[in-house]
Amino acid sequence: MARAGRSAGTKQGDRWETPGRAPGDDTLKPLVVCRRAGGQKTARADGYTLVELVVALPIMALALALFLGATSAAKEVRQVQRQNTVVAEEARIVLERMRNEDWSELYALYNADPADDPEGAGTAPGNHFSIAGFGPPGGVEGEPVGEIIMPAFSHALLGWQLREDKKNELLGMPRDLTGDELVDTYSHAGDYTLMPIIVRVVWQGPCGERRLEVQTVMTEYQR
Numbered sequence: 001m002a003r004a005g006r007s008a009g010t011k012q013g014d015r016w017e018t019p020g021r022a023p024g025d026d027t028l029k030p031l032v033v034c035r036r037a038g039g040q041k042t043a044r045a046d047g048y049t050l051v052e053l054v055v056a057l058p059i060m061a062l063a064l065a066l067f068l069g070a071t072s073a074a075k076e077v078r079q080v081q082r083q084n085t086v087v088a089e090e091a092r093i094v095l096e097r098m099r100n101e102d103w104s105e106l107y108a109l110y111n112a113d114p115a116d117d118p119e120g121a122g123t124a125p126g127n128h129f130s131i132a133g134f135g136p137p138g139g140v141e142g143e144p145v146g147e148i149i150m151p152a153f154s155h156a157l158l159g160w161q162l163r164e165d166k167k168n169e170l171l172g173m174p175r176d177l178t179g180d181e182l183v184d185t186y187s188h189a190g191d192y193t194l195m196p197i198i199v200r201v202v203w204q205g206p207c208g209e210r211r212l213e214v215q216t217v218m219t220e221y222q223r
């Protein structure tokens with residue numbers, strides 16, 4: 001019995017054939033299901049038109065670029081945040097180490113002059129330090145990125161001096177470093193009671209130079 005809507009054909013196995021086709025004829029062509037009444041194919045039947053592709057491809061490329069850009073930016077933000085955390089912790093450790101030093105040796109241990117190191121020339125930590133996994137801008141990983149800054153002044157004849165009178169706005173200088181309420185022109189490497197300190201870290205971040213500074217003032221009696 002012929003089914004409704006298919007009265008013009010008969011079922012052969014799992015195929016439908018048109019009337020008049022000889023039984024057993026295997027030359028059956030695939031049915032075209034998306035033809036208009038006039039026999040013309042619709043655009044959707046064979047995919048996208050050229051106009052649709054011209055419009056869609058740039059939009060898809062833009063969406064992909066935005067997605068990749070957002071992913072890359074999020075990765076950089078995470079890396080910057082991680083580096084900031086590491087650097088801040090390293091700066092805190094350096095300051096903590098300085099607080100635990102003998103007060104009378106603090107300046108000699110962390111200044112730029114190796115000649116006055118308490119245990120012999122070149123034995124002190126000095127005024128630079130490295131952080132594992134970090135490098136300076138334009139440098140390589142492992143090179144020093146940290147600097148300890150104190151009111152030190154290099155005199156042409158007298159060498160490094162700890163001076164009250166030299167201007168340094170970041171350190172709040174000039175100022176009295178000995179507690180006598182006087183600012184003089186002598187070196188106070190041996191009798192300071194107050195020490196302004198800046199720990200500065202400058203490193204190569206994922207998207208350029210990064211910088212962190214910690215400022216503090218240590219005193220002989222408040223450490």
Ligand SMILES: [Ca+2]
Nearest residue numbers: 108113114117
């Ligand atoms: Ca030194």
Ligand SMILES: [Ca+2]
Nearest residue numbers: 176177178182
């Ligand atoms: Ca003084």
